[in-house]
Amino acid sequence: xxxxxxxxxxxxxxxxxxxxxxxxxxxxxxxxxxxxxxxxxxxxxxxxxxxxxxxxxxxxxxxxxxxxxxxxxxxxxxxxxxxxxxxxxxxxxxxxxxxxxxxxxxxxxxxxxxxxxxxxxxxx
Amino acid sequence: xxxxxxxxxxxxxxxxxxxxxxxxxxxxxxxxxxxxxxxxxxxxxxxxxxxxxxxxxxxxxxxxxxxxxxxxxxxxxxxxxxxxxxxxxxxxxxxxxxxxxxxxxxxxxxxxxxxxxxxxxxxxxxxxxxxxxxxxxxxxxxxxxxxxxxxxxxxxxxxxxxxxxxxxxxxxxxxxxxxxxxxxxxxxxxxxxxxxxxxxxxxxxxxxxxxxxxxxxxxxxxxxxxxxxxxxxxxxxxxxxxxxxxxxxxxxxxxxxxxxxxxxxxxxxxxxxxxxxxxxxxxxxxxxxxxxxxxxxxxxxxxxxxxxxxxxxxxxxxxxxxxxxxxxxxxxxxxxxxxxxxxxxxxxxxxxxxxxxxxxxxxxxxxxxxxxxxxxxxxxxxxxxxxxxxxxxxxxxxxxxxxxxxxxxxxxxxxxxxxxxxxxxxxxxxxxxxxxxxxxxxxxxxxxxxxxxxxxxxxxxxxxxxxxxxxxxxxxxxxxxxxxxxxxxxxxxxxxxxxxxxxxxxxxxxxxxxxxxxxxxxxxxxxxxxxxxxxxxxxxxxxxxxxxxxxxxx
Numbered sequence: 001x002x003x004x005x006x007x008x009x010x011x012x013x014x015x016x017x018x019x020x021x022x023x024x025x026x027x028x029x030x031x032x033x034x035x036x037x038x039x040x041x042x043x044x045x046x047x048x049x050x051x052x053x054x055x056x057x058x059x060x061x062x063x064x065x066x067x068x069x070x071x072x073x074x075x076x077x078x079x080x081x082x083x084x085x086x087x088x089x090x091x092x093x094x095x096x097x098x099x100x101x102x103x104x105x106x107x108x109x110x111x112x113x114x115x116x117x118x119x120x121x122x123x124x
Numbered sequence: 125x126x127x128x129x130x131x132x133x134x135x136x137x138x139x140x141x142x143x144x145x146x147x148x149x150x151x152x153x154x155x156x157x158x159x160x161x162x163x164x165x166x167x168x169x170x171x172x173x174x175x176x177x178x179x180x181x182x183x184x185x186x187x188x189x190x191x192x193x194x195x196x197x198x199x200x201x202x203x204x205x206x207x208x209x210x211x212x213x214x215x216x217x218x219x220x221x222x223x224x225x226x227x228x229x230x231x232x233x234x235x236x237x238x239x240x241x242x243x244x245x246x247x248x249x250x251x252x253x254x255x256x257x258x259x260x261x262x263x264x265x266x267x268x269x270x271x272x273x274x275x276x277x278x279x280x281x282x283x284x285x286x287x288x289x290x291x292x293x294x295x296x297x298x299x300x301x302x303x304x305x306x307x308x309x310x311x312x313x314x315x316x317x318x319x320x321x322x323x324x325x326x327x328x329x330x331x332x333x334x335x336x337x338x339x340x341x342x343x344x345x346x347x348x349x350x351x352x353x354x355x356x357x358x359x360x361x362x363x364x365x366x367x368x369x370x371x372x373x374x375x376x377x378x379x380x381x382x383x384x385x386x387x388x389x390x391x392x393x394x395x396x397x398x399x400x401x402x403x404x405x406x407x408x409x410x411x412x413x414x415x416x417x418x419x420x421x422x423x424x425x426x427x428x429x430x431x432x433x434x435x436x437x438x439x440x441x442x443x444x445x446x447x448x449x450x451x452x453x454x455x456x457x458x459x460x461x462x463x464x465x466x467x468x469x470x471x472x473x474x475x476x477x478x479x480x481x482x483x484x485x486x487x488x489x490x491x492x493x494x495x496x497x498x499x500x501x502x503x504x505x506x507x508x509x510x511x512x513x514x515x516x517x518x519x520x521x522x523x524x525x526x527x528x529x530x531x532x533x534x535x536x537x538x539x540x541x542x543x544x545x546x547x548x549x550x551x552x553x554x555x556x557x558x559x560x561x562x563x564x565x566x567x568x569x570x571x572x573x574x575x576x577x578x579x580x581x582x583x584x585x586x587x588x589x590x591x592x593x594x595x596x597x598x599x600x601x602x603x604x605x606x607x608x609x610x611x612x613x614x615x616x617x618x619x620x621x622x623x624x625x626x627x628x629x630x631x632x633x634x635x636x637x638x639x640x641x642x643x644x645x646x647x648x649x650x651x652x653x654x655x656x657x658x659x660x661x662x663x664x665x666x667x668x669x670x671x672x673x674x675x676x677x678x
Contacts, residue, residue, distance in 0.1 A: 013451040021458045084446040106450040106485050109457045 002028040003120065006045065008038035008064065009053040009082070018051070021109045027116075035059025039067055042074055049116050052099075054083040054090055062090070062097045069098030078119035082107075141169065142280075146287040155295055159191035162288050166264060167193045170273075170281055173266030177252070177288075178205065178212050180260050187212050187261060194265060210234050211249050212261045219258055221250040221282060225272040246272040250285035254293045262288060318415030321401060324408055326351040326367065338394065338415040358383055359396075363413070366398045370411060376400070380418065393418040435495055442492045449488065453481045479524040486561070489554060490623045494606070497630050504548040504634060508658050511543040511552075511584055515575055518556045525561065530570045537577040543584045544658040551631045558624035559588050559639070559651055566592035566649065579657065586653040587642065595644040603641065604629045628653075 005027045009015045012033075019029045030045050032038035035056045042050060050068065052061035061081055068074045081094040084105040091102050100119040103112060145165060159177045167175040174194025178187040185207040189200040208217040211234060215222050224230055227245050246267055252259040262285050267273055273281075312319060318335030322328055327348050336343040340356050355363050359381055369375055378397030395416040402409035456478045466474070496502050515535055519526075526533050537543065545552075563573045567590040578585040595603060606626045628639050637655035644650070 011447055011451070014447065014454070017451060017454045017458060021454065021461075024458070024462055084443050084450070105446045106453045106481075109454050109461075 002026055003049065003116070004028045004030070004045070004047040005116065006030050006032060006038065006041050006047040006050045008032040008035070008041075008050065008056065008061070010034055010056050011053070014053075018109070018112070022113070025113055035061065035064045038064050042068055042077065046074075047077060049078045049080065049119065051080050051082055051112075054081055054094070062093055065094065065097040065099050078116075078122075080112075080115055080119060142283050142287060145169070145284060146290070155292070155299070156190070158291060158295060162262075162291075163191045163193050166262065166281075166284055166288075169284065170264050170277060171267060172264035172273075175262070175264045178203075178216075178261045178263075180207065180216055180258055182257070187216055190260065211247075212263060215249045215251050216258045216261050219251045219253060221248065221278075221285075223248045223273065223275075223278045225274075245270070248273055248278055248281050250282055252285060252289045252292060254289060254296075259289060259292050259296075316417065320354075320413045320415075322351055322367070322411045322413070324371075324410060326371065326411070328354060329410060335413075335415055338417075359394075363396055366396060367411060367413060370398045370400070374400075393422050435498065438491055439495050442488045442495075445484070445488050449481060449485050453478070453485065456481060475524055475528075479528065482521075482524070483561075486557060487623075490558070490627055493551075493554060493627055493631070494623055497627075502551075502634060504551065506546045506548060508544050508660065509547050509549055509552060511545055511586060511655070512537050512577055514549075514553060515556055515577070515586070518553060518560055519575070522557065522560055522564065525564045526573065529564065529567065531564060531567050532570075532572045534572065534574045535577075536574065538579075541577075541579045543577050543579060545584055545635075545637075545655045546658045546660075547635050547655065552635070555628045555631050555639075555653070556586075558628050559653065562624055562651075563588050563590035563592075566590055568592055582657050582659070583637075584655050584657050586655075587650050588653070589648050589650040591648055593649075594646050595641060595649060597644075600641050600644075604639075 003026075005022055007015050007018055007022075007029060008031070009018075010033055015031050015033075019031060023029055030041055030047065032041045036058045038050070038052065038056070039059065041047075050064075052064055054061040056064075061083075065079045065081065068077055068079055075098075078100045079098065080101045080103060081090075081099045082103045082105060083090050083094070094102050100122070101115045103115055159179075163175040163177055166172070174192065176192035176195060177190045179190045180187050187205040187207065189195060189203050192200065195203065205213045205216075207213050211222060214234070224233065225246050227233065227247070247263060247265045249261055249263045251261055264273070264281060267277075313332050315332065316334055318338045319330070319332045320328060320335045320339070321330040327350055328346050329348075331339075331341070331343040331346060333343070336346075339354055339359075341354055346354060351367055352360065352364055362379065362381060366377060366379060369377060376397070376399035378395060381394045381396060382391035383394055384391050395418050396413065397416075398411060398413045400409065401412050456474060460474055460478070512535075519533060519535060560573075560575075567573050571591040573588070573590045576587040576589075578587070604625050606623065625639070632639050632653060632655065635655055637653065639651055639653045642650045642652040
């Protein structure tokens with residue numbers, strides 16, 4: 001069964017291109033357009049990995065991550081934060097919220113795949 | 125001036141004489157005049173042939189004549205007695221008086237040539253003592269009618285010497301107080317802050333130059349005038365409020381005024397404060413009012429504000445640039461991966477897009493890093509890093525840049541050596557990327573860029589050389605300044621932000637390393653990077669060496 005990845009980003013272009021790339025690499029993809037939508041999709045779709053943009057409307061990525069990690073039903077889902085903020089500015093906060101990895105924009109798509117696979121192996 | 129008493133036979137007489145002597149010595153503030161009258165008085169009272177005072181110069185350790193009744197003043201400058209030498213030098217050093225009744229009967233006395241020439245057969249030499257040490261020596265020589273100084277003479281003389289010491293000490297204190305006051309007054313007069321003092325009846329007691337300018341008054345003519353007559357119309361009411369509030373309720377306060385002085389167009393921002401001169405005495409000691417020109421401070425605040433907004437704007441825009449950049453870079457990457465069978469032209473166009481997107485991403489990172497350096501927001505995350513593999517990663521990442529110019533890139537390292545340093549991975553990568561980009565940019569087409577790694581005791585060296593235009597000697601340091609490029613011609617020929625070398629140096633220095641221009645000729649330009657080696661890892665340790673054999677991409 002293909003790995004299920006939820007992409008939550010309010011930037012439509014980014015979401016589309018990551019979706020296309022990850023689908024080409026054999027992942028199953030769902031998308032969310034803001035923080036609250038992401039929380040809903042996590043609960044209804046139960047993905048293996050969530051890619052969370054930090055700056056999102058309604059609820060920011062860090063809060064979404066905290067919510068996922070504090071719910072026993074979803075706490076095992078791997079969370080990868082994606083940020084346009086500088087690494088040093090938000091990285092600590094992201095890890096404190098329970099994130100499994102932190103990716104800085106702009107990133108190499110291949111690196112993203114590497115991070116996804118790494119976070120899945122540590123879960124198993 | 126001279127004491128009319130003859131030396132009486134009773135002790136009362138002596139005491140009265142000493143008291144009168146003491147009173148006379150206290151009269152004048154001038155040391156020379158004091159000593160001159162002292163030698164006259166002492167000679168007269170002691171019925172001596174001569175009396176001299178020598179003062180000790182503590183810096184040189186020399187006694188010099190200050191006053192004398194027997195030695196002509198033209199000779200004074202030539203009489204120098206070293207501390208510890210001669211009679212006077214010994215008395216000054218030990219602090220003990222010396223009384224010799226008959227010189228002829230005492231052998232082995234260290235008599236100076238002056239003494240033989242000017243002195244009589246009997247003498248007394250007494251130290252002039254202060255708490256801090258010896259001030260000098262007073263001597264009397266001979267005795268009229270060829271008599272010797274008796275024991276009683278000695279006691280009286282020591283009493284006189286003590287009075288003279290006390291007078292000299294007092295005089296010294298007064299002198300230094302006057303000097304201190306003058307010194308302080310000069311400083312106060314020239315400070316840019318305006319200072320005025322008032323007595324408790326609010327009459328002006330002091331006004332320095334700056335205060336006189338602020339209040340538009342003549343400082344000399346205004347002393348003694350009441351405060352409410354001193355200030356120009358534009359500030360009088362508010363300054364008086366401040367002063368009266370202090371006088372009536374004892375509350376010190378300050379305020380800012382915008383003054384329009386002498387028809388100037390822009391107001392002068394001024395800070396005024398008032399407080400008691402001596403807090404412990406309430407306001408009885410008077411009031412001090414200070415005026416400060418705040419225009420520089422305000423300008424400074426405005427400039428800082430402007431600089432902050434600029435930094436904020438740059439930081440914001442850099443963050444905003446990242447999101448579209450991600451979309452562009454990811455799109456290009458996906459396109460390349462998903463359409464492998466492109467015709468060569470499409471491939472070239474894609475490579476151009478990719479290369480420039482990366483360049484833009486690098487520039488955005490540089491701008492953000494400069495912002496962080498300027499706000500000192502650079503927390504280094506140190507880890508053990510192999511410089512060799514970092515260099516190779518960076519070279520691989522910039523493949524498009526050197527391949528485009530058909531540059532032969534060579535990374536030279538010793539596979540048995542380790543190049544491990546303690547560094548922040550992202551920052552060091554940025555440094556190497558910048559230095560490589562620099563080398564590629566200035567290297568001529570089909571030229572060579574060589575990166576050499578070397579381990580030297582406790583540091584790692586990295587030399588990046590390229591063949592390209594020579595950097596003139598006079599620019600060797602300037603090239604590491606922000607936004608500097610050697611020639612405007614070059615700026616057009618070689619595009620760049622002018623941040624690369626600046627950042628490289630700043631970041632390396634944060635790591636305890638540096639980068640310098642080691643050599644630049646028509647054929648070769650070499651930048652030398654040094655970094656402290658990771659102290660936890662010994663040199664030549666094969667376990668940490670991830671070096672590959674000499675590596676030449678292609």
